Amino acid sequence: MSGLEQKPVIIKVRDLHQRFGEHHVLKGVDLDVYQGETLVLLGTSGGGKSVLMKHMLGLMQPWKGTVEVDGVDISRMNERQLAAVRTKMGMLFQNGALFDSMSVGGNIAFAMQEAGVKDQDEMDRRVAEVLEIVNLGGQQEKMPSDLSGGMRKRVALARAIVTHPACVLYDEPHAGLDPVTADTIDHLIKCLQHTHKMTNVVVTHEMRSVFRIADRVVYMKKGEVYWQGTPAELEASEDAELKAFVTGDSGLGWDQEKSCPAG
Numbered sequence: 001m002s003g004l005e006q007k008p009v010i011i012k013v014r015d016l017h018q019r020f021g022e023h024h025v026l027k028g029v030d031l032d033v034y035q036g037e038t039l040v041l042l043g044t045s046g047g048g049k050s051v052l053m054k055h056m057l058g059l060m061q062p063w064k065g066t067v068e069v070d071g072v073d074i075s076r077m078n079e080r081q082l083a084a085v086r087t088k089m090g091m092l093f094q095n096g097a098l099f100d101s102m103s104v105g106g107n108i109a110f111a112m113q114e115a116g117v118k119d120q121d122e123m124d125r126r127v128a129e130v131l132e133i134v135n136l137g138g139q140q141e142k143m144p145s146d147l148s149g150g151m152r153k154r155v156a157l158a159r160a161i162v163t164h165p166a167c168v169l170y171d172e173p174h175a176g177l178d179p180v181t182a183d184t185i186d187h188l189i190k191c192l193q194h195t196h197k198m199t200n201v202v203v204t205h206e207m208r209s210v211f212r213i214a215d216r217v218v219y220m221k222k223g224e225v226y227w228q229g230t231p232a233e234l235e236a237s238e239d240a241e242l243k244a245f246v247t248g249d250s251g252l253g254w255d256q257e258k259s260c261p262a263g
C-alpha cells in the first residue's frame with residue numbers, strides 16, 4: 001500500500017486488450033493512476049508498456065476494454081473529442097522529436113498553437129516560463145542542432161508541459177542520457193509533481209531512477225500487470241523475476257569461460 005489509494009483516480013484502465021493481427025499485445029490490463037503521483041511502468045521489452053501509454057493518450061483504440069481520463073471514457077472518442085482530452089495530457093516521446101528547422105521557442109510555441117493559443121504575447125510569456133522550469137531560461141533562439149541530448153530532452157519536456165497538463169507521460173526519458181544528465185531529468189520530473197502538481201507516468205528501464213522518482217511501480221509482463229507496489233516493496237520482493245529485473249541479472253553468470261558459447 002502506498003497511501004495514494006485515497007486520492008482521486010486521474011486515469012482508469014479497465015480490462016484493456018489490444019491485438020495486432022494474431023499478436024495479442026495487451027491482455028486485460030487493469031490500472032489506476034492517482035492524481036499527483038509518479039507512477040513508473042516497468043517490464044521486459046515488448047511487454048506492452050508503450051502500447052498502454054498510447055491508449056492513455058487516445059493514440060490507439062483498444063480492441064476491448066476502456067480507458068477513462070478524469071472520469072470520461074476516451075477509448076472510442078473521435079479526433080475532435082480527443083483534442084480536448086489531450087490538453088490535459090503532456091507526452092514526452094522517446095526520441096524527443098523536436099522539429100530541427102524550428103528554434104527552441106518555435107518548437108514550444110507550436111504545441112500551444114496546436115492547443116488553440118493564438119495570442120503572441122501569451123505564447124512568448126509561456127515559452128519563457130516553461131524554459132525557466134526546465135532550467136533553460138533565455139534559450140528561445142537556439143536551434144535544436146546546437147543542443148546536447150539532455151538539453152533537447154528538456155526542451156521536449158518544456159513543450160510537453162506548456163499547455164499546463166494535469167498529467168505527463170514519459171516514454172523512456174533517460175534513454176541515451178549519461179547518468180548525471182539522467183539525474184537532472186529525474187529532478188525535473190519530481191519538480192513537476194511537487195511544485196507544479198502534475199501527475200507523472202514514466203516508462204523507464206533505469207532502476208536507479210525508479211528508486212529516485214517512483215511513488216508506485218507497475219511491472220508489466222506479456223501484456224498483463226504482473227505486479228504493483230511501492231519501490232520499497234519492489235526492493236524487498238522475493239519474486240525471482242522482479243529480483244532479476246531490479247539487479248539486472250540475466251542468470252548467465254560472469255564466469256566468462258562458462259557463460260560464452262564455445263568458439
Ligand SMILES: Nc1ncnc2c1ncn2[C@@H]1O[C@H](COP(=O)(O)OP(=O)(O)OP(=O)(O)O)[C@@H](O)[C@H]1O
Pocket residue numbers: 020023025043044045046047048049050051052
Ligand atoms: N503499431 C503496432 N503494430 C504492430 N505491433 C505493434 C505495434 N505497436 C507495438 N507492437 C508490438 O507490441 C508489442 C509491445 O510493444 P511495446 O512497444 O508496448 O513494448 P514495451 O513494453 O514498451 O517494450 P520496450 O521496453 O522494448 O519499449 C511488441 O511486440 C511490439 O512489436
